[in-house]
Amino acid sequence: MGRRSTSSTKSGKFMNPTDQARKEARKRELKKNKKQRMMVRAAVLKMKDPRQIIRDMEKLDEMEFNPVQQPLLNEKVLRDKRKKLRETFERIVRLYERENPETYKELRKLELDYETKRGQLSLYFDSVKVCWKLHDSVGGGQWQKQHSTATAPMGVANPSQMGAVSQPNMKTKDQVYEAFMREMEGLL
Structure with missing residues (x-):
């Protein structure tokens, strides 16, 4: 939208002085x-807590990557909520980048920690799902129901923070891993 003279119309005709004054007032x-x-946008962003936004995204991740229970929300809804939260977080980060570089660095570190935890949770979820599928294909369909306590509870965002898994579960997982390796050798 280029600048246009206030003394003429779009077609180039001369405007009367009253219309010129009205046009200039509207422009101001x-x-x-x-x-x-x-x-107002900056004030609203400053009122939002970036740590709370990260916590909300972690809750969505725990809901999505829970191997025991299906997510309560649809996958598209989860994705849209996460996208909205991430966009808000990015706007807050950009605001602090201009106004407070120290807070900006702290928020970027917080975001990096969140991404690391999310990656670990996703990896854990995928590995548990693969184990269950392999064990079901080998013939142990009851393993998931019997050993669902070996999965991460809802409150644990990082599977490495969980306590040790009991020995019988490890033996079963070893058997599943051996079956997986035998199957992989058969594919080669």
Whole structure:
């Protein structure tokens, strides 16, 4: 939208002085409104807690990557909520990048920690699902029901923080792993 003279119309015709004054006043008003909108947006972003946004994203991850229970929300809903939270977090980070570089660095570190935890949780979820599928294909369909306590509880965001798994479960997992390796050798 280029700048246009206030003394002429779009087609180039001359405007009368009253319309010129009205056009200039509207232009000033729009400029003032734009500044106010920007200030309101910045104030709203400053009121939001970036740590709470990260906690909300972690809750969504725990819901999505829980191998024992299906997520309560649809996959698309989870993805949209996470996208919205991530966009809000990014806007907050950009705001602090300009205004407070130290807080910006802290928020980037917080984001990196979140991404690391999310990756570990996703990896754990995928490995548990693979184990269950392999064990079911080998013939142990009851393993999932009997040993569902070996999975991460909802409150544990990082599977490495869980306690030790009992020995019988490890033996069963070893058997599943051996069956997996035998199957992989058969494919080669």
